[in-house]
Amino acid sequence: MTAPWKNTSVLSAVSSATWAGLCPGNHESAGKRKTGKTRKGNHAIRYLLCEAANAARRTNSALRGKYQSLVVRKGHKKALIALAHHMIRTIFILFTRRQAYRDPGIDYQALVVKKNAPRWIQALKKYGYWPRPGTTARAPAPASAH
Numbered sequence: 336m337t338a339p340w341k342n343t344s345v346l347s348a349v350s351s352a353t354w355a356g357l358c359p360g361n362h363e364s365a366g367k368r369k370t371g372k373t374r375k376g377n378h379a380i381r382y383l384l385c386e387a388a389n390a391a392r393r394t395n396s397a398l399r400g401k402y403q404s405l406v407v408r409k410g411h412k413k414a415l416i417a418l419a420h421h422m423i424r425t426i427f428i429l430f431t432r433r434q435a436y437r438d439p440g441i442d443y444q445a446l447v448v449k450k451n452a453p454r455w456i457q458a459l460k461k462y463g464y465w466p467r468p469g470t471t472a473r474a475p476a477p478a479s480a481h
Contacts, residue, residue: 348424355380357420373416381419388418396438398422 352358356376391398392415401421405414429436437443459465 348427351427352420352423355384355419355423357381357384357416357423359417359420380423384419384422385415388415388422391418391422395440397440398438400440 349358353374354376356374356378358373388398388402392402393399398418398421402414402418405417409417425436456465
């Protein structure tokens with residue numbers, strides 16, 4: 336079985352979730368919606384996405400918030416399947432748009448600054464733009480008025 340984003344007949348994120356066997360079942364009788372089982376799909380992809388969903392619930396990301404909102408109503412296992420379903424739809428969209436994943440709950444700019452600040456300070460010290468200990472910073476000379 337090929338990946339759905341490599342197959343030209345599969346064009347949607349929902350169909351990729353169906354291919355992986357992560358779509359919720361649909362059982363309705365007398366106008367009442369009942370829980371249904373998920374379909375059989377690609378076992379390897381389903382297993383990996385469920386493991387990734389289980390790991391994502393312990394991170395500080397938007398996926399954790401999604402899990403926490405679902406686990407109250409659905410329980411742990413159904414929330415994991417729903418989170419895996421959300422993840423495969425997101426993965427499909429990112430692959431088709433050729434974009435990297437950017438979590439809305441993470442400040443990437445702050446991470447870059449935290450990672451690079453020591454190197455930036457070292458470069459400033461090397462070129463003399465960083466004040467030495469024991470010296471006072473001088474105020475710039477006032478501009479002459481015309």
